[in-house]
Amino acid sequence: MIRVQEEDFDLGAELAKLTAGNMKVGGLAVFVGLVRDMAGDQAIGAMTLEHYPGMTEKMLARIEAEAKERWPLEASLIIHRVGRLEPGDQIVLVAAASAHRQAAFDACQFLIDWLKTKAPFWKLEESGEGAQWVDARDSDTAATKRWATPKKGTAE
Amino acid sequence: MIRVQEEDFDLGAELAKLTAGNMKVGGLAVFVGLVRDMAGDQAIGAMTLEHYPGMTEKMLARIEAEAKERWPLEASLIIHRVGRLEPGDQIVLVAAASAHRQAAFDACQFLIDWLKTKAPFWKLEESGEGAQWVDARDSDTAATKRWATPKKGTAE
Amino acid sequence: MKLLYFAWLKTKTGVAEEDLTPPPEVTTVAELLTWLRGRGPGHAEALADLTALKVAVNQEYAHPDDPVRPGDEIALFPPVTGG
Amino acid sequence: MKLLYFAWLKTKTGVAEEDLTPPPEVTTVAELLTWLRGRGPGHAEALADLTALKVAVNQEYAHPDDPVRPGDEIALFPPVTGG
Numbered sequence: 001m002i003r004v005q006e007e008d009f010d011l012g013a014e015l016a017k018l019t020a021g022n023m024k025v026g027g028l029a030v031f032v033g034l035v036r037d038m039a040g041d042q043a044i045g046a047m048t049l050e051h052y053p054g055m056t057e058k059m060l061a062r063i064e065a066e067a068k069e070r071w072p073l074e075a076s077l078i079i080h081r082v083g084r085l086e087p088g089d090q091i092v093l094v095a096a097a098s099a100h101r102q103a104a105f106d107a108c109q110f111l112i113d114w115l116k117t118k119a120p121f122w123k124l125e126e127s128g129e130g131a132q133w134v135d136a137r138d139s140d141t142a143a144t145k146r147w148a149t150p151k152k153g154t155a156e
Numbered sequence: 157m158i159r160v161q162e163e164d165f166d167l168g169a170e171l172a173k174l175t176a177g178n179m180k181v182g183g184l185a186v187f188v189g190l191v192r193d194m195a196g197d198q199a200i201g202a203m204t205l206e207h208y209p210g211m212t213e214k215m216l217a218r219i220e221a222e223a224k225e226r227w228p229l230e231a232s233l234i235i236h237r238v239g240r241l242e243p244g245d246q247i248v249l250v251a252a253a254s255a256h257r258q259a260a261f262d263a264c265q266f267l268i269d270w271l272k273t274k275a276p277f278w279k280l281e282e283s284g285e286g287a288q289w290v291d292a293r294d295s296d297t298a299a300t301k302r303w304a305t306p307k308k309g310t311a312e
Numbered sequence: 313m314k315l316l317y318f319a320w321l322k323t324k325t326g327v328a329e330e331d332l333t334p335p336p337e338v339t340t341v342a343e344l345l346t347w348l349r350g351r352g353p354g355h356a357e358a359l360a361d362l363t364a365l366k367v368a369v370n371q372e373y374a375h376p377d378d379p380v381r382p383g384d385e386i387a388l389f390p391p392v393t394g395g
Numbered sequence: 396m397k398l399l400y401f402a403w404l405k406t407k408t409g410v411a412e413e414d415l416t417p418p419p420e421v422t423t424v425a426e427l428l429t430w431l432r433g434r435g436p437g438h439a440e441a442l443a444d445l446t447a448l449k450v451a452v453n454q455e456y457a458h459p460d461d462p463v464r465p466g467d468e469i470a471l472f473p474p475v476t477g478g
Contacts, residue, residue, distance in 0.1 A: 122390065133323075211454035
């Protein structure tokens, strides 16, 4: 399941729903991204997440479908927030549940790696020196590369 | 922090406590192990987790300390349940929080891999054919090996 | 043809969205970008560095030689930074 | 010397814990295991396959040639299966 929303999410409730009643789940791997109060050596007051409505949902759905094709998942979830967020706020949740832990871990890492390079979100950080668009990180592109050749249509 | 307990744990509450008020956390990686209703092709009714009180806590504390030495973690948590558990029940929670996501992911995977081969827990599964001690899996030993040479004292 | 600009491309062009009718000889993403750079200094600056630019045609990532057609939704944006 | 048995080692020996005083020539883990196998058929069966056995001396994993001393807590158990 995928969701793009301004509201915060209840991490415990989301994870409980994800595996509830499914006795085939042996492992649940989860990643939560949070807003830090520092970016490099600069203090951050808040950030605004812009996205491309329509394409965002399309890409997230495709990333999730790709994960389900690659690993035997019992359940998966991507929630990404948009709008204004402050330090300590939750930005993103990705979760993958499988019979075995390695599949859950790998799928979870894949989901966030692909999301970070393919889903059309942009961060605008507010610091003492004004607002600044965050630059994409080479390490994110490198992280995505480990999942080998993307298929047509999901390529950046 | 480490805990060994019979009671269930509140996943959402534990994770919220772990990062509360720490604005340096950019990523939180979590793994939850759950009781499945099948082991191979055999239906499982319940299981009992036995452990070695004293050594268990010592090993978990050491595994956590090792993770903190290897990665720049802002917070970490290991909770492992003992006693009788039924399909769908939570068995174990490991979590690692760091400024960056790869450190959180790697530390989380390390914690559960080492726990699975070094912490003295044993599973007794109940099926239609009676109770049976679970055999250790070669894949768990292999998973631990990727973290290279363990230090003296944590070696199996 | 609907053009969408996101993040700093929106700031530099000064527009989030515009409906344009390029001349018929504009048939590819690359040709469209060249034509858009001629629309004014904001567009020229925003589209100066093609290596820092991603293009989506009808919400799919596109390459410079992919076709563009009347009625398409073309989005221009920097590399993504979500998650 | 306190001996502890876990999981199927406890089932096979029929005992969870016992206080024993091995003869003074038993000074290593390997010598202790050999001596324990002589305590009866349950112990002999439980300790037959040393490759399936882990040993902890005073709650630290130990090797066959590690020393054992009076007063030590020695635990014998199969490879662990938690998590």
